[in-house]
Structures are given as C-alpha cells and as structure tokens.
Amino acid sequence: MTDIAVENLQITFPLYHGNARSLRKSLSKTLGRTLNTRFMHDNRDRVVVQALKGVSFTLQPGDRLGLVGGNGAGKTTLLRALAGIYEPVGGSVTVRGSIGTLLDPELGMNMDLTGRENIRLRGMFSGLNKEQTAQIEEDVESFASLGAFMDLPVNTYSSGMMVRLSFGLATAIMPDVLLMDEWFMAGDASFRNRARARLENLVSRADILVLSSHMADVMADWCNRLIWLDQGQVRMDGPTEQVLEAYLGRPLEHKADAEKPEEAPPAP
Amino acid sequence: MARCFGAEQAYAAGHNGSIKSMPTLHKQAGFSIALNTMNSTPTLPDTQEERAAKKQPPLSAAPQHAPQPEGQPVLHLVPERGFSYFVHAAQDFARGFRHARLGLTLAWLDIRLRYRGSILGPFWLTATTAIMVAAMGVLYAYLLNTDVHTYLPFLTLSLVLWGFVGGTMQEGCGTFTGAARLIHAARMPYSLHVLRVAVRNILVFAHNVPVVAGVFLWFHVTPKWTWTLLPATGLWLVDCFFAVLLLGILGARFRDVPPIIASLTQVMFFVTPILWSPQLMTTGQAWLLLDPFFPLIEILRAPFTGDVMQTAVWPAALGWSAVLIIATFCLFARMRTRLAYWV
Structure with a gap:
C-alpha cells in the first residue's frame, strides 16, 4: 500500500552567509515581493526564510497530485521534502513506497563522464546488478537516440540531448511514488511528444504522482487533484478543474491558450 | 531529521519493496533487485509490450503477491529529538557503507577525470613526490647535518604521509559542498560522500607509495616492528573518514574553513616533526604529543x-583519535539533517 501523509510540514531555510550565498540572492529575487512575510528571525536571531508553513495533505494510491503556484511558492521545496532531501523542521512527512525523483535535469549526473558511464553510476546507486543496468542502458539508448554521443562526456551534449538523456534515465527506473519538477517540459516539441508517451506510460504505472508545473494543460491532463501553493502555504486543495480555474482566474475552456506556460498569477 | 522506522526493516527484508497491488503489472518481474538504495526500490519498466519489443520472454509466470506493507520502504521524517539524532547518524553510516562500491567507483572516476588528457595521469603525483624528495632530501640532510642514508628514507615517508594528511584535510572541506548536486537530486546517505572523498585521497596516497618503496629499497631500509603497522593503518583509515566528515560539515556551514585549513596545514607542516626527526629535540619531546598530528604520524x-x-605516543594517538571520532559523531548527529539546507 503506497501512501503519502504530510502533516503540518514546516521547512525553513537559514540564511547564514549574506550576499555571498547564491541561495539568498535567488530567494530574495524570487520572493522579493513577499519579503515581509517570508523572511523572519528565528529564536537565535538568524534570518530564515519560511519555505513551507504548515502544509498538510494525504495521498492514496491512484492520486495524481499537481502543485501549482507562482515562482518561489514552495513547489520544489515540497517535492524535495517528499523525497526526503530536506527533512522537516516541524511537522512530519511519511512516504510508504519507493520514491523516484525527477527534480533537476542533471539528476546529479557527472558532466565529465560519458552518458553511458552516468547510466551505470545511476544503476549502481539504485542497487541494480549488471544485467539490469545493461537493460536500462539499452532502454535509455533507444529512447534518447544519442548515437555515438553515448560514449562522449555529457558536457559535450547539446541541451536537448542532455534533457533526452536525463529524462530517459530518470524514467527508466520505476518507482512507486514519482516526484517530478517542471523542467521536463523544457524540451522541443518533437521530444515532448515522445517524452509524453513515455511519461504517460510511467505515470500510469506509478501509484502516486506528484507533479509541479506551470502548464495548465499538463495539469488538466495528468492530475486528478491540485494543490495551489502560495507563499509556502496551501491556498487551495481540490479537484483539478476547480483549483485550476481559480488559479488561472478564468474557466478552463480556453485550452488553446493554456498551451503556453503559465506565469505566476498576480498576488491577491 | 529522519525517523525512518520501517525503512530499515524494509531494506533488510529484501526484494519485495515495490510489489504492486495492480495485478496486470509485472513489476516485480521475477528478478530480485537489491534494496540497498536510499532512493527506493527501483523496478524496471517491463510491461508486456516493452518486453515483447525487446524480444524477451513474457513474464506471465512472474509471482503476483498481495501488497506487503511490511516489505515496503517507509520514509517517515519528523524533526529529530533526543536519542534519534544518534540513531539516525549511525544508520546513515550503515547505509553509506552499504553503498561502498559506489563510493569507490565515484572516487576512482574523480581521479581519472582529474588527470584525463594528461600523459602521466595520476603518476604526475608520483613524479612530483620523487623530485621533491630528491631535492629536499639532499639539501636538508646537509642543512640539518645528518646522514643522507638515514634522513632521505625518513623524509620520504614523512612527506608522503603529510601529503595524505594535508590533501585529505583540504579536500575534506569540500566534501558536501562539492556534492551539492547529488545531495539535492535524491536522498542518499551523507557518509557516502565522505567515503568518496576519503577513498579518493587514499588512492592519491597509493600513487606515492612507489616512491617510498623505491627509496627504501635504494637505502636498504626494512620495516622493524611490522605488527604495529596493522593497527596504525586501521587507525589512520578511521581517522581519515572522521576527519573528512568533520571538515565536510564545517566546510558546508562556514565558507571560511578551506582557507583556514590551508594555512593551518602549512603551519602544522613546520611545527610537526616532518622535516626534522623528533630526536633532534633534546628536551621537552613530550610537548610534541600536544600536536595531534605528531603521534599519528x-x-x-x-x-x-x-x-x-x-611510550606515550600510542596512547596519545588513540586519545586524539577518540576526541576526533566522538566530537565528529556528535556534530554529525546534530547537523546531519541541516546539511541539505546548507549546501
């Protein structure tokens, strides 16, 4: 039985190093308008940013949860918290089942190694034996169709090849719970069609999918439940259509418009 | 901070981690997947169609189990308190060492990549050491008024050992900051990154061993009480792991640590009896034991x-190691879950 329970999850980032740290730069850039509410001082008078403030939800098998919200609303942080990368500062996260993460396109790949070597490393990390790794290698090779580039260092790849490789690799190992960030929509159109077929196959077999995206059509197609995150809090939680309409501020009928990536909605 | 009860049992329980309740999916597929991943139990995409495409036999005979909740990895994370800090730090070590093969491979690849495209490759290290030893050995034997035949083997071994100490300390600072991408990509034991850096430095050290061996052969030096070498090497390995962990944590939290360590290493190089034999000190040799590097070297x-x-050298070495290990373990236990936030 696969399930996810998140209770009153609190995630706060310490900002130790002032401007020297890119974290603060990027956070204050994206959160500029919410500075007053998100930055606070903790009990030791350090500046911390509250990335998630009391998020609670539970997911059952078959749930396809979409996370929507503006930049810096806490979508990626929530995905990382579900993956167990950021452990909670308050509250709890419980995930029953194996977890697969597609959080960033590089997937922790080593840019100086060849595509094939990266596949083998990942197989090793996932505890696969030789035959299984070979099977994955073959699978990724046929999907990514990199040809001779499979044996060249990853940093010689074009960005499209990079996405193809990492996407193929990330989707080659099948988890119970699949956590996906929005980057995988970045490829070109022909790749997206192929990726979509592969991903749909994967998504249909994962017990639980948690997906963060700006693309309304992706959300409408793949999710049966949406959580709208706003400034680290759940602003709305419910069936896809309902939340999406409230989020976009218009009825869902305009599907053609929704093809374009949606930008963050104006803050209320 | 992780309280992963269940997760450990799941890892121990074996291969039934991801059996699906949906009977049409042959996810288990008859082969066992080692459950030693932090990430989860992976299963390969092997629907009937895909298998057919790969001309593999259909897996209709694959066993279909009912869902086994006790066999599934469970990740339960709550803020740590009390004893759980230490339990989870120990679990991190255990999982890290279960991934030892991956740590080893990563370390080896690091070395290979560092010297890719160079003619001598990692043997540049060997050449550098050989040249330095030859130059310094003759000069300092003259300056210190000692016999080259005893001084050169001493200096060679000292320099190679110190090269390992200094290199490990310097690279230890970047253990977690250097692995930030891996840390943010998936959940994995932190000790794996420590293992990687430790093994990498041991491999570098191994490249210098031929110089030591060559000098020893040249000057007909034979090791004396060889049995003490075994516990000494063991202590070095343990200390190496914990030193990398300690500096990795400090380096992730305070960005000033690498330059501090660099200057500290330089000072210690001259203060510790590396270039000079401790016998040169006629009085007050015992004070040297306050330098943690001296008894270990x-x-x-x-x-x-x-x-x-x-006589106090071994107790001092063990004492300093105990301080290092206990302090590092406590620090790691306390700070383990913060590392992902820091890097």
Whole structure:
C-alpha cells in the first residue's frame, strides 16, 4: 500500500552567509515581493526564510497530485521534502513506497563522464546488478537516440540531448511514488511528444504522482487533484478543474491558450 | 531529521519493496533487485509490450503477491529529538557503507577525470613526490647535518604521509559542498560522500607509495616492528573518514574553513616533526604529543625508520583519535539533517 501523509510540514531555510550565498540572492529575487512575510528571525536571531508553513495533505494510491503556484511558492521545496532531501523542521512527512525523483535535469549526473558511464553510476546507486543496468542502458539508448554521443562526456551534449538523456534515465527506473519538477517540459516539441508517451506510460504505472508545473494543460491532463501553493502555504486543495480555474482566474475552456506556460498569477 | 522506522526493516527484508497491488503489472518481474538504495526500490519498466519489443520472454509466470506493507520502504521524517539524532547518524553510516562500491567507483572516476588528457595521469603525483624528495632530501640532510642514508628514507615517508594528511584535510572541506548536486537530486546517505572523498585521497596516497618503496629499497631500509603497522593503518583509515566528515560539515556551514585549513596545514607542516626527526629535540619531546598530528604520524613512521618511540605516543594517538571520532559523531548527529539546507 503506497501512501503519502504530510502533516503540518514546516521547512525553513537559514540564511547564514549574506550576499555571498547564491541561495539568498535567488530567494530574495524570487520572493522579493513577499519579503515581509517570508523572511523572519528565528529564536537565535538568524534570518530564515519560511519555505513551507504548515502544509498538510494525504495521498492514496491512484492520486495524481499537481502543485501549482507562482515562482518561489514552495513547489520544489515540497517535492524535495517528499523525497526526503530536506527533512522537516516541524511537522512530519511519511512516504510508504519507493520514491523516484525527477527534480533537476542533471539528476546529479557527472558532466565529465560519458552518458553511458552516468547510466551505470545511476544503476549502481539504485542497487541494480549488471544485467539490469545493461537493460536500462539499452532502454535509455533507444529512447534518447544519442548515437555515438553515448560514449562522449555529457558536457559535450547539446541541451536537448542532455534533457533526452536525463529524462530517459530518470524514467527508466520505476518507482512507486514519482516526484517530478517542471523542467521536463523544457524540451522541443518533437521530444515532448515522445517524452509524453513515455511519461504517460510511467505515470500510469506509478501509484502516486506528484507533479509541479506551470502548464495548465499538463495539469488538466495528468492530475486528478491540485494543490495551489502560495507563499509556502496551501491556498487551495481540490479537484483539478476547480483549483485550476481559480488559479488561472478564468474557466478552463480556453485550452488553446493554456498551451503556453503559465506565469505566476498576480498576488491577491 | 529522519525517523525512518520501517525503512530499515524494509531494506533488510529484501526484494519485495515495490510489489504492486495492480495485478496486470509485472513489476516485480521475477528478478530480485537489491534494496540497498536510499532512493527506493527501483523496478524496471517491463510491461508486456516493452518486453515483447525487446524480444524477451513474457513474464506471465512472474509471482503476483498481495501488497506487503511490511516489505515496503517507509520514509517517515519528523524533526529529530533526543536519542534519534544518534540513531539516525549511525544508520546513515550503515547505509553509506552499504553503498561502498559506489563510493569507490565515484572516487576512482574523480581521479581519472582529474588527470584525463594528461600523459602521466595520476603518476604526475608520483613524479612530483620523487623530485621533491630528491631535492629536499639532499639539501636538508646537509642543512640539518645528518646522514643522507638515514634522513632521505625518513623524509620520504614523512612527506608522503603529510601529503595524505594535508590533501585529505583540504579536500575534506569540500566534501558536501562539492556534492551539492547529488545531495539535492535524491536522498542518499551523507557518509557516502565522505567515503568518496576519503577513498579518493587514499588512492592519491597509493600513487606515492612507489616512491617510498623505491627509496627504501635504494637505502636498504626494512620495516622493524611490522605488527604495529596493522593497527596504525586501521587507525589512520578511521581517522581519515572522521576527519573528512568533520571538515565536510564545517566546510558546508562556514565558507571560511578551506582557507583556514590551508594555512593551518602549512603551519602544522613546520611545527610537526616532518622535516626534522623528533630526536633532534633534546628536551621537552613530550610537548610534541600536544600536536595531534605528531603521534599519528609517528605510529606509522617509526616502524619503518626504526626511531625510538616515546611510550606515550600510542596512547596519545588513540586519545586524539577518540576526541576526533566522538566530537565528529556528535556534530554529525546534530547537523546531519541541516546539511541539505546548507549546501
């Protein structure tokens, strides 16, 4: 039985190093308008940013949860918290089942190694034996169709090849719970069609999918439940259509418009 | 902070981690997947269609189990309190060492990549050491008024050992900051990154061993009390792991640590008896034991050079190691879950 329970999850980032740290730069850039509410001082008078403030939800098998919200609303942080990368500062996260993460396109790949070597490393990390790794290698090779580039260092790849490789690799190992960030929509159109077929196959077999995206059509197609995150809090939680309409501020009928990536909605 | 009860049992329980409740999916597929991943139990995409495409036999005979909740990895994370800090730090070590093969491969690849495209490759290290030893050995033997035949083997071993200490300390600072991408990509034991850096430095050290061996052969030096070499090497390995962990944590939290360590290493190089034999000190040799590096170097060096070791050297080495290990373990237990936020 696969399930996810998140209770009153609190995630706060310490900002130790002032401007020297890119974290603060990027956070204050994206959160500029919410500075007053998100930055606070903790009990030791350090500046911390509250990335998630009391998020609670539970997911059952078959749930396809979409996370929507503006930049810096806490979508990626929530995905990382579900993956167990950021452990909670308050509250709890419980995930029953194996977890697969597609959080960033590089997937922790080593840019100086060849595509094939990266596949083998990942197989090793996932505890696969030789035959299984070979099977994955073959699978990724046929999907990514990199040809001779499979044996060249990853940093010689074009960005499209990079996405193809990492996407193929990330989707080659099948988890119970699949956590996906929005980057995988970045490829070109022909790749997206192929990726979509592969991903749909994967998504249909994962017990639980948690997906963060700006693309309304992706959300409408793949999710049966949406959580709208706003400034680290759940602003709305419910069936896809309902939340999406409230989020976009218009009825869902305009599907053609929704093809374009949606930008963050104006803050209320 | 992780309280992963269940997760450990799941890892121990074996292969039934991801059996699906949906009977049409042959996810288990008859082969066992080692459950030693932090990430989860992976299963390969092997629907009937895909298998057919790959001309593999259909897996209709694959066993279909009912869902086994106790066999599934469970990740339960709550803020740590009390004893759980230490339990989870120990679990992190256990999982890290279960991934030892991956740590080893990563370390080896690091070395290979660092010297890719160079002619001598990692043997540049060997050449550098050989040249330095030859130049310094002759000069300092003259300056210190000692016999080259005893001084050069001493210096070679000292320099190679110190090269390992200094290199490990310097690279230890970047253990977690250097692995930030991996840390943010998936959940994995932090000790794996420590293992990677430790093994990498041991491999670098191994490239310098031929220089030591060559000098020893040239000057007909034979190790004396060889049995003490075994515990000494063991202590070095343990200390190496914990030193990398300690500096990795400090380096992730305070960005000033690498330059501080660099200057500290330089000072210690001259203060510790590396270039000079401790026997040169006529009085107050015991003060040297306050330098943590001296007893550790001495337990590994004295058996080769035949130096007369102070009786307090081994207790001092063990004492300093105990301080390092206990302090590091407590710090790691306390800060483990913060590392992902820092890097």
